[in-house]
Amino acid sequence: MPADAVFAAEAVTGSRKPDAILVVNGMHRSFGGLAAVDVGHLEVQRGVITALIGPNGAGKTTLFNLLTGFDRPDGGSSTFDGRPVTGLPPHRIARAGMIRTFQLTKALAKMSVLDNMMLAAPHQRGERIVYAPLRSAWRHQERDVEERAGSLLEKFGLADLRDDYAATLSGGQRKLLEMARVLMAEPKMVLLDEPMAGVNPALVESLLHHVRELRDEGLTVLFVEHDMDVVMGISDWVVCMGEGRVISEGRRRSWPPTKR
Numbered sequence: 001m002p003a004d005a006v007f008a009a010e011a012v013t014g015s016r017k018p019d020a021i022l023v024v025n026g027m028h029r030s031f032g033g034l035a036a037v038d039v040g041h042l043e044v045q046r047g048v049i050t051a052l053i054g055p056n057g058a059g060k061t062t063l064f065n066l067l068t069g070f071d072r073p074d075g076g077s078s079t080f081d082g083r084p085v086t087g088l089p090p091h092r093i094a095r096a097g098m099i100r101t102f103q104l105t106k107a108l109a110k111m112s113v114l115d116n117m118m119l120a121a122p123h124q125r126g127e128r129i130v131y132a133p134l135r136s137a138w139r140h141q142e143r144d145v146e147e148r149a150g151s152l153l154e155k156f157g158l159a160d161l162r163d164d165y166a167a168t169l170s171g172g173q174r175k176l177l178e179m180a181r182v183l184m185a186e187p188k189m190v191l192l193d194e195p196m197a198g199v200n201p202a203l204v205e206s207l208l209h210h211v212r213e214l215r216d217e218g219l220t221v222l223f224v225e226h227d228m229d230v231v232m233g234i235s236d237w238v239v240c241m242g243e244g245r246v247i248s249e250g251r252r253r254s255w256p257p258t259k260r
Ligand SMILES: Nc1ncnc2c1ncn2[C@@H]1O[C@H](COP(=O)(O)OP(=O)(O)OP(=O)(O)O)[C@@H](O)[C@H]1O
Pocket: 031, 034, 036, 054, 055, 056, 057, 058, 059, 060, 061, 062, 063, 103
């Protein structure tokens, strides 16, 4: 289905999408008396870039946490690619194909850039106790993983830094590394929490280019962003949250989206 199929969807809160990969129903999470997330119905179209916007404290990161298993909702559910995922731990949701990045990058500072990448590859035989002593059983696989890591680092302009400690990277380079790491797991959908924050303008262009490329390769992207130039520049669809709720959504070209 072409990416612009999403434009057939109605620009009203909770509208059906032609081919939703993620569906959220009645999802609720409170902290004390505060309803951090209270989303009635939300569908995210497959194969497009959806921006999630809203003021500080709107519940964007909390929603990401709930969707990816890093936090549990008090009520409600979500399905990913047709499967219920509510209550599953993060690694199970990641294995189903939905992977997120963090608002504050989590690269492992005392490991090399390459090791950070290799650690992100799923199902590695050498990590399993029964295979660990049998180097022949995982050598080939390790080589494949290293090759894939190398080509992703190349693509993200980090190849020269592969043997450096992640701690030595700039903030922007860490954001690039985090995005490259996510791709090691070959996800169907990525959730990016402020991928451009703190990145210098030269690298922002490069990150934007990569995000578009992911979409063009068929990945679904949901990203949180405060910079409206970035939002207008790359998103196909925009969802706006406020005080835990989705308050409006619509196609980027007809901004501002219709309110309900
Ligand atoms: N673990 C927590 N304990 C208590 N309150 C929390 C917790 N996590 C989030 N909150 C509160 O929930 C609300 C939503 O926070 P959240 O971090 O999801 O907002 P956000 O939209 O991501 O904001 P920002 O744009 O600043 O990143 C805020 O009022 C926040 O203080």
